Amino acid sequence: MRDPADKGTLDIVSGGMRIGYARVSTVDQNLELQHDALARAGCVQVYEEKASGKSKAGRPELANMMRALRKGDTLIVWRLDRLGRSLVDLVQIVDELAGRGVAFESLSEKIDTSTAQGRMFFGFIAAMAQYQRDVISENTLAGLKAARARGRNGGRPPALDDAAIKEIRVLMKSPDISMASIAKRYGVSKPTLYNSLKRAEKKEAEKPAPARKRTSANSSRSRSNTR
Structure with a gap:
């Protein structure tokens, strides 16, 4: 444990560290801009990633960072889209951090969840993410309903016509x-x-059998029966 009077040394056990996360989508892009901004924000360690961000499995440094963060730490990114691959993904990550007692800052958007204003603003983002999920769900249900009305049950089309x-x-x-x-x-x-x-x-096999045509003999028999 550090001396309470010591404000210069961070305690990796009890938390309080400012940790940065930087990501670019391809190996051709440069991380220096993000790294410099995170250094100015006081980050003592920066996890750097060069990945597409389409899935967490493709972001090993994000996984390493999430394991390393402790209660009282603050995760800092240069911009919101550097952390989440989508709005929903971003909200899920920040919600996980909040549950573990880790604050979150985004430098470009000036969001800081350690403050009431920052939490309120991120709450608005979370509400937008939920709205996005609801709209997608409603559109999917509407599409399935329209397909059923036209005699289709949804799902993939048959591979062979x-x-x-x-x-x-x-x-x-x-x-x-x-x-x-x-x-x-x-x-x-x-x-x-x-x-x-x-x-x-x-x-x-489920198709109804075609109606049999009445032969001339059957027609004659029918007429004789009516006499």
Whole structure:
């Protein structure tokens, strides 16, 4: 533990450290701008990442930093989009930090969750993220409802259409053509090929049988019965 009178030495155990996180999306971009800004903000350590940020798995330094942060620390980024790959992702990360007692600062947007004003502003961002999720959910449900109204149940379209199924059935009659070669020809796997054939058979079996045409004999019999 550090001496309470010592304001210059940070305690890695009890927290209170200012930790920076810098990220660029490709290896060609330079981290110096972010690094310099974080150094001016008093960061004693900066985790640097050169990754696309599409998933946490592709950001090992972010994972290392999250493990290293302690209660009382402050995570600092140059800009909000350097931390989260999306608004929802950003809110999830900052919520996790808050739950662990770690403050968050974004230098460009001047957000500091250690202050009431900063928490209020980030609360607005969280509300926008929730709104974004709700809109996506509502649009998805509306799309499924419209699809059902048109006789579709949603999901992926079939890999093979009716015309392809007819061609495949013709090819299957040849002893020289294997199912593997047919699947390769249509750009699908063998399981997909078999599943498509089963779906086609089920679809055909569910079709109502066509009404039989009345023959002339039946017509004559009907007329004689009415006399």
